[in-house]
Amino acid sequence: MAGVLSLDDVCVRRGGRNIVDHVTWEVNDGERWVVLGRNGAGKTTILQLASARMHPTSGTVEILEDRLGRVDVFELRPRIGFASAALAQQVPGDELVLDVVLTASYGVTGRWREVYEDLDSERAQTLLDAFGVGHLADRTYGTLSSGERKRVQIARALMTDPELLLLDEPAAGLDLGGREELVAALAELAGDPASPVTVLVTHHVEEIPPHFTHVLLLRGGAVLAAGPIAETLTAENLSATFGMPLVVDRHGERWSARAQ
Numbered sequence: 001m002a003g004v005l006s007l008d009d010v011c012v013r014r015g016g017r018n019i020v021d022h023v024t025w026e027v028n029d030g031e032r033w034v035v036l037g038r039n040g041a042g043k044t045t046i047l048q049l050a051s052a053r054m055h056p057t058s059g060t061v062e063i064l065e066d067r068l069g070r071v072d073v074f075e076l077r078p079r080i081g082f083a084s085a086a087l088a089q090q091v092p093g094d095e096l097v098l099d100v101v102l103t104a105s106y107g108v109t110g111r112w113r114e115v116y117e118d119l120d121s122e123r124a125q126t127l128l129d130a131f132g133v134g135h136l137a138d139r140t141y142g143t144l145s146s147g148e149r150k151r152v153q154i155a156r157a158l159m160t161d162p163e164l165l166l167l168d169e170p171a172a173g174l175d176l177g178g179r180e181e182l183v184a185a186l187a188e189l190a191g192d193p194a195s196p197v198t199v200l201v202t203h204h205v206e207e208i209p210p211h212f213t214h215v216l217l218l219r220g221g222a223v224l225a226a227g228p229i230a231e232t233l234t235a236e237n238l239s240a241t242f243g244m245p246l247v248v249d250r251h252g253e254r255w256s257a258r259a260q
């Protein structure tokens with residue numbers, strides 16, 4: 001599948017203005033995208049569109065070759081893995097960690113009467129193991145640290161074996177060690193050709209994991225630049241994105257930025 005996600009001249013209008021402003025953006029098979037922009041730039045809104053949780057005011061959104069507005073979003077959503085702070089807040093604190101991952105099969109949070117196969121439980125456990133939180137499977141979600149919760153959320157997002165993985169600020173609120181561990185786990189995921197096409201929203205270039213291939217820079221709801229990371233994540237583009245003179249450094253496959 002070439003076109004995994006395609007936005008064509010998309011606007012989202014709220015409160016009398018375009019919070020997504022004529023965005024055209026194409027995400028193809030095998031790509032791993034980072035989305036950067038200031039607070040309020042429209043990053044979360046674009047992920048809402050990409051996860052079939054919002055319709056555009058104008059323009060077209062195609063996800064996994066289905067056009068929003070012409071497809072049953074309830075059939076589409078299981079094909080998209082999504083992790084965000086807002087979604088994480090819906091997880092009941094007394095839910096067992098294994099169940100937090102398992103319930104993604106039905107697109108619900110909070111286990112009730114659904115029937116799961118042993119294979120599902122094994123998959124949930126394998127995913128928790130892959131993110132280094134397998135030993136927490138029997139704990140309740142509410143007792144986990146924020147770093148542990150982030151990992152569980154990503155494991156949950158992968159439970160349905162999605163074709164598209166969307167991560168909204170997965171490293172927000174983590175300490176340095178937690179961030180680095182998460183970046184390493186995401187780098188491993190991104191480096192695996194069998195992994196889904198991934199879009200990661202972040203505020204910090206330091207959180208870009210190795211193996212991410214492309215970057216979308218947003219300003220005021222509009223695309224400032226988009227393309228392969230090495231040529232797009234320049235000091236000039238990042239300075240324009242954040243509205244201040246910035247220096248950008250690349251250390252191997254990691255990035256850092258600071259004021260000039």
Ligand SMILES: Nc1ncnc2c1ncn2[C@@H]1O[C@H](COP(=O)(O)OP(=O)(O)OP(=O)(O)O)[C@@H](O)[C@H]1O
Pocket residue numbers: 014015019037038039040041042043044045046
């Ligand atoms: N229903 C709404 N009515 C009016 N304005 C809205 C509405 N929803 C979002 N906005 C505004 O749209 C803009 C984009 O919001 P969005 O959450 O997409 O930004 P973001 O880039 O994810 O920001 P942050 O980095 O702070 O999370 C913000 O200025 C927000 O206040």
